[in-house]
């Protein structure tokens with residue numbers, strides 16, 4: 496909050512799978528006021544409830560229903576007092592729009608892959624690398640706006656679970672994912688292709704895991720990844736094997752997860768970012784919206800050791816912690832670190 500007032504924010508791409516999570520989480524946020532929502536031009540002037548195909552597994556908050564969809568226009572966003580822009584645009588649209596938003600002075604928190612690999616653009620996960628916030632100065636902040644991205648959804652879960660284990664020295668990461676259909680956006684895949692089926696290829700995903708994990712955690716392990724789309728609505732499950740530099744016992748891993756905390760208390764940050772259970776059928780995608788805040792916890796289970804490797808299963812909510820919730824947490828980290836709250 497600036498001067499006791501909430502900071503005005505916009506959501507661009509407000510009708511997609513990720514955009515809907517932004518709208519839900521921002522409908523009642525203690526620091527941010529949802530002042531502007533846009534999507535494709537065909538929706539301008541329509542009420543949110545009448546134009547969106549709501550895919551969340553709970554009712555739309557009443558406050559969102561009457562919000563009018565606006566034109567995606569920088570000048571009008573400025574006139575509305577918007578400071579922070581949350582982007583849920585497809586990468587091809589974001590690659591043009593986000594640098595222009597930055598040049599127009601907006602603080603952009605993006606889910607798109609378009610800008611993630613630029614040297615001065617952080618891929619931020621507050622649990623893992625909030626020090627990368629400093630990179631915004633290289634983009635020209637405070638004279639200009641800036642762009643902060645969050646990671647690809649499957650990488651986010653992996654990076655959060657691995658962050659407290661970095662201290663053991665990670666030599667190799669083997670990961671197989673079971674990714675939900677909401678990860679492909681709305682309407683996403685054809686039901687004909689995914690019903691009763693699994694698809695063992697998600698374009699560009701395996702490469703993103705390797706590239707982003709290394710940038711986020713500043714580590715350089717060999718990464719072996721397979722990504723599979725499965726007929727599940729929300730939540731990505733991942734099976735992981737880590738090879739360490741030192742001899743690590745399952746109890747060391749449980750202790751590291753147990754003691755792991757965010758350095759700051761943030762409205763959208765989970766008190767315990769990684770929650771482990773020894774229950775042998777845990778975790779499952781049906782728990783994707785568990786936790787406090789909902790969908791922001793990474794769940795782990797099925798921990799085991801073989802030779803010098805530790806294996807486990809994790810669950811991340813791809814559209815909350817793995818997308819919009821992660822972006823909002825990044826924005827909270829920024830306003831807290833730069834004294835705007």
Ligand SMILES: NC(=O)c1ccc[n+]([C@@H]2O[C@H](COP(=O)([O-])OP(=O)(O)OC[C@H]3O[C@@H](n4cnc5c(N)ncnc54)[C@H](OP(=O)(O)O)[C@@H]3O)[C@@H](O)[C@H]2O)c1
Nearest residue numbers: 508510511512513534535583586606607648678680681818
């Ligand atoms: N889904 C996930 O789990 C996930 C996780 C992490 C990151 N991401 C990334 O987040 C971004 C959004 O993903 P999504 O799954 O929400 O996609 P989506 O369901 O396809 O939504 C895309 C949104 O962008 C809007 N849009 C498209 N073209 C536009 C244009 N030219 N001008 C203005 N608005 C436009 C769409 O509006 P209309 O509805 O009006 O067309 C819609 O609101 C993507 O970059 C994706 O890679 C997604």
